[in-house]
Amino acid sequence: MSFEYAPAPESRAITNIKPKYGHFIGGKFVAGSKHFPTINPATEEILSQIALAGKSDVDAAVKAARKAYNSTWSKMPGKERGKYLFRIARILQERAREFAVLETLDNGKPIRESRDTDIPLAAAHFFYHAGWADKLEYAGLGSSPKPLGVAGQIIPWNFPLLMLAWKVAPALATGNTVVLKPAESTSLTALLFAEVCQQAELPAGVVNIVTGDGSTGALIVNHPGIDKIAFTGSTEVGKIIARSVAPTKKSVTLELGGKGANIVFEDAAIDETVEGIIDGIFFNQGHVCCAGSRLLLQENIAEEVLHKLKKRMEKIRVGDPMDKNTDVGAINSKEQLAKIVELAKVGDAEGGQRWSPACELPKKGYWFAPTIFTGVTSAHRIAREEIFGPVLSVLTFRTPQEAIEKANNTPFGLSAGIWGEKGSRTLWAAQQLRAGVIWTNSFNKFDPTSPFGGYKESGWGREGGRHGLAAYLKSVSNEKGVM
Numbered sequence: 001m002s003f004e005y006a007p008a009p010e011s012r013a014i015t016n017i018k019p020k021y022g023h024f025i026g027g028k029f030v031a032g033s034k035h036f037p038t039i040n041p042a043t044e045e046i047l048s049q050i051a052l053a054g055k056s057d058v059d060a061a062v063k064a065a066r067k068a069y070n071s072t073w074s075k076m077p078g079k080e081r082g083k084y085l086f087r088i089a090r091i092l093q094e095r096a097r098e099f100a101v102l103e104t105l106d107n108g109k110p111i112r113e114s115r116d117t118d119i120p121l122a123a124a125h126f127f128y129h130a131g132w133a134d135k136l137e138y139a140g141l142g143s144s145p146k147p148l149g150v151a152g153q154i155i156p157w158n159f160p161l162l163m164l165a166w167k168v169a170p171a172l173a174t175g176n177t178v179v180l181k182p183a184e185s186t187s188l189t190a191l192l193f194a195e196v197c198q199q200a201e202l203p204a205g206v207v208n209i210v211t212g213d214g215s216t217g218a219l220i221v222n223h224p225g226i227d228k229i230a231f232t233g234s235t236e237v238g239k240i241i242a243r244s245v246a247p248t249k250k251s252v253t254l255e256l257g258g259k260g261a262n263i264v265f266e267d268a269a270i271d272e273t274v275e276g277i278i279d280g281i282f283f284n285q286g287h288v289c290c291a292g293s294r295l296l297l298q299e300n301i302a303e304e305v306l307h308k309l310k311k312r313m314e315k316i317r318v319g320d321p322m323d324k325n326t327d328v329g330a331i332n333s334k335e336q337l338a339k340i341v342e343l344a345k346v347g348d349a350e351g352g353q354r355w356s357p358a359c360e361l362p363k364k365g366y367w368f369a370p371t372i373f374t375g376v377t378s379a380h381r382i383a384r385e386e387i388f389g390p391v392l393s394v395l396t397f398r399t400p401q402e403a404i405e406k407a408n409n410t411p412f413g414l415s416a417g418i419w420g421e422k423g424s425r426t427l428w429a430a431q432q433l434r435a436g437v438i439w440t441n442s443f444n445k446f447d448p449t450s451p452f453g454g455y456k457e458s459g460w461g462r463e464g465g466r467h468g469l470a471a472y473l474k475s476v477s478n479e480k481g482v483m
């Protein structure tokens with residue numbers, strides 16, 4: 001018997017997208033001068049015009065943040081700051097549907113994911129950090145940890161509101177004020193968040209949001225009035241930022257790329273593992289820094305796993321992100337699609353065997369079918385470089401030692417997965433892996449209580465948990481606030 005899915009489209013009526021936006025500075029929306037379009041990558045429809053912040057806008061935002069820091073926020077008792085964070089968290093929950101629909105329209109990710117992952121986790125980050133605001137003395141970071149001052153925060157397009165929450169919630173809980181720049185292709189939920197700040201009656205200037213591209217980001221990074229830079233994005237830009245701040249007193253955290261190894265041992269529960277592989281690489285179209293983009297299969301089970309993986313991939317529904325049945329949505333931008341297409345061609349040229357299930361992709365918009373490459377070795381570019389798309393590179397190994405060597409043979413070190421029944425081997429493997437986050441018999445599990453960050457080219461510092469607080473505080477052991 002065959003089952004058909006009826007369309008189950010989410011309505012966009014709940015959103016109120018303005019034709020044009022400005023910046024959010026000192027608690028008010030101010031007009032921008034130049035603008036650029038933001039589009040829905042699933043349809044190429046222009047959703048709105050976003051302002052491009054220049055020097056005077058960034059100056060104004062830093063000034064507003066400094067004023068708020070000096071006059072109110074750094075002086076306010078933690079229990080009062082916490083109340084604002086709780087209020088923001090509750091408003092995010094109340095307006096969750098509006099945020100989810102807006103995120104999906106601007107980003108291209110399936111509504112199921114923005115509704116069930118991005119927005120609830122963003123609210124969870126504010127709840128978690130609200131709880132810390134009045135308990136910082138007990139965080140084990142010194143007897144009276146102090147904020148750093150004004151934080152400049154630059155975020156990517158893959159989890160727009162969630163990355164905002166990862167940045168803003170700990171900064172505010174610890175008494176810092178912020179100037180945040182969303183990515184140029186996904187500014188809308190940050191601008192809606194600005195409305196939430198107004199609704200929560202957050203003191204003016206505590207959160208400032210300026211929109212723009214890399215040139216705006218560079219103005220923030222190089223601004224002398226900023227004490228800390230927090231960045232999530234490409235390793236390439238992370239290196240530029242590290243060079244820019246090196247001669248200054250700014251402290252910095254960098255969350256960069258990854259090429260996560262998902263290791264499957266011969267005793268793994270295959271059906272569950274296949275679900276984890278799918279989640280590891282096809283969640284959010286593979287636009288995930290900690291994606292399990294390298295699958296390492298023990299040789300004696302490789303054939304069975306690949307057979308089941310392909311069968312499962314045939315069931316993935318690619319298409320309209322606003323449809324509640326969709327699993328994989330649109331690639332976020334034309335530029336990102338071009339990068340994925342190019343690296344996949346490199347995979348072909350280097351001798352990998354490409355396979356995708358038959359699937360009809362929409363005519364308009366940016367799409368890439370879920371893809372696996374077998375016959376990949378550690379030397380291939382598709383095993384080394386971040387593709388940041390729905391493309392999985394499959395390698396094999398014979399012994400646990402070989403699995404570890406292959407997994408660690410990467411310039412990155414953000415995430416890894418281990419699948420297998422034997423606990424002692426799992427613990428042994430986790431100790432050998434040079435990766436910041438390691439999941440066992442699961443993948444892509446996120447929680448605000450758990451620190452997240454990388455080794456090597458995956459970045460500096462941690463976000464989330466107690467470690468994430470330390471990155472926004474001066475303490476006896478951390479005088480400069482360098483993490």
Ligand code: NAI
Pocket residue numbers: 154155156157158181182183184212213214215216217218221232233234235237238240241255256257258288289336339386387388
């Ligand atoms: P990107 O690193 O250029 O952009 C991330 C953010 O940095 C954006 O807000 C952007 O406006 C800003 N930015 C760009 N240049 C800057 C500069 N010189 N100074 C300060 N801020 C700057 O990433 P892009 O170009 O969107 O994606 C390229 C590749 O980077 C992707 O294919 C993927 O491999 C990787 N990437 C990794 C992410 C992660 O979460 N690890 C997130 C986004 C991209």
Ligand code: MG
Pocket residue numbers: 214
């Ligand atoms: Mg870029």
